[in-house]
Amino acid sequence: MLNLKNKRISIVGGGEVAYRKALTLLEYCPDIRVISTFFLDKFNELSDKLELINEPYRDELIKDSFLVIAATSSKEVNGKIAQYCRDNKILVNLADNPDASDFIVPSSFKRGDLVISVSTSGKSPSLAAKIKREIEKQYGDEYAKYIEVLGDIRDILLKRCPDNKLRSKILKELIYLSPDELIKRRAEYENCSWIKGE
Ligand SMILES: C[C@@]1(CC(=O)O)C2=NC(=C\c3[nH]c(c(CCC(=O)O)c3CC(=O)O)Cc3[nH]c(c(CC(=O)O)c3CCC(=O)O)/C=C3\N/C(=C\2)[C@@H](CCC(=O)O)[C@]3(C)CC(=O)O)/[C@H]1CCC(=O)O
Ligand SMILES: NC(=O)c1ccc[n+]([C@@H]2O[C@H](COP(=O)([O-])OP(=O)(O)OC[C@H]3O[C@@H](n4cnc5c(N)ncnc54)[C@H](O)[C@@H]3O)[C@@H](O)[C@H]2O)c1
Incomplete structure (x- = not known):
């Protein structure tokens, strides 16, 4: 990009x-x-x-x-x-x-900062556009907000979680949380000064 x-x-x-x-x-x-x-x-x-x-x-x-x-x-x-x-x-x-x-x-679409692009390297632009339309249905407008909260949490972790291994573990797990759980998690992290493992 x-x-x-x-x-x-x-x-x-x-x-x-x-x-x-x-x-x-x-x-x-x-x-x-x-x-x-x-x-x-x-x-x-x-x-x-x-x-x-x-x-x-x-x-x-x-x-x-x-x-x-x-x-x-x-x-x-x-x-x-x-x-x-x-x-x-x-x-x-x-x-x-x-x-x-x-x-x-490429054939592409955005949901806020989420950008999804499909290319056939010039072999079939029509197929690239078709695949894009299929993926577009799976990733609705709600992803714009979702990715924004993920970005906020990542910023907080980069500042307040000095343990690289722990930070990487949390970041990998976050993407399986529902939007509501994610918003709760952001509030938790916002309110603590250092993020440590259990
Ligand atoms: C993805 C998209 C993005 C965009 O254009 O923004 C895009 N073409 C799109 C649509 C589309 N283009 C064409 C058709 C008619 C059916 C067909 O031919 O299949 C349709 C279908 C339609 O209109 O629905 C005809 C066509 N396209 C090119 C040539 C010339 C050639 O190949 O030599 C000819 C023949 C011209 C002629 O007949 O004279 C060339 C290119 N077109 C590319 C991109 C690049 C390869 C991307 C890849 O393969 O992934 C590339 C190599 C160069 C470039 O443009 O960068 C956009 C979909 C937007 C979307 O809906 O998302
Ligand atoms: N990449 C793709 O997705 C794709 C899809 C279809 C077609 N094409 C190719 O793209 C080209 C454009 O397709 P189109 O459908 O937009 O064509 P078009 O005929 O509708 O438009 C061509 C434009 O070029 C302008 N033009 C011509 N000579 C010019 C010059 N000397 N200076 C400035 N402007 C000039 C014309 O005024 C016109 O606005 C074609 O070569 C076509 O083969 C590419």
């Missing part, structure tokens, strides 16, 4: 594929520039979150990017973008060429 919070991403293209990648990446990065000669109408709904540049691709427009998605309908333009990125050490994904990409965008 890359931390993209302080990085710029550029997406070239304004069609269905560019839109899908923009929606996914907005979950991780607040600085996204989209460059295209034409934009689907639904991009207007994201105009306060994305920088939309209505121009044909040129190298200058992506020069300060950390990561670039080449999603135009032109293989030639996508290839040109890939070449520029390679020459300038910018990570690049080509929507039409997984083999020439530095990374592949």
Whole structure:
């Protein structure tokens, strides 16, 4: 998982594929520039979150990017973008060429800080999306809160339980508690200064 919070991403293209990648990446990065000669109408709904540049691709427009998605309908333009990125050490994904990409965008979903991603390494994006839909049903919205409490308890243990073995044992057991038991446990740990074994 890359931390993209302080990085710029550029997406070239304004069609269905560019839109899908923009929606996914907005979950991780607040600085996204989209460059295209034409934009689907639904991009207007994201105009306060994305920088939309209505121009044909040129190298200058992506020069300060950390990561670039080449999603135009032109293989030639996508290839040109890939070449520029390679020459300038910018990570690049080509929507039409997984083999020439530095990374592949997986099918993914979030429940708060829980991120689940599925990839078929480019063999079948449809299968990746199907498996994601199956897993999505098993991990509902309640997991956002659940993972938050787990994170709180882990922070407390890192500060107040100096015994590494004990800490690791507790952390491994916590994930089998129900959400209510977990919340009780957080309150217990919050109220004691040092956590020791029985
Ligand atoms: C997961 C997902 C994420 C996303 O896009 O955000 C994603 N594709 C999704 C859907 C999807 N894409 C396509 C279909 C039509 C049916 C089919 O072909 O199966 C469907 C199904 C649909 O629309 O439901 C067509 C397609 N896709 C690629 C090519 C070009 C090629 O392979 O050469 C072509 C043919 C284009 C053509 O015909 O010209 C390439 C890639 N697509 C990837 C990701 C990467 C591999 C991921 C992996 O294998 O795990 C990779 C390699 C590159 C990349 O994009 O990083 C997203 C699911 C989102 C979700 O619902 O969760
Ligand atoms: N990765 C995937 O999941 C996936 C899925 C389907 C298709 N594809 C591939 O992705 C590409 C895009 O698919 P799409 O359905 O979004 O296509 P699309 O035709 O809807 O959109 C292409 C976009 O590229 C823009 N464009 C073309 N030339 C440009 C240039 N020189 N500069 C800037 N913008 C330019 C167009 O204005 C348009 O907005 C295709 O190559 C397709 O083969 C990938």
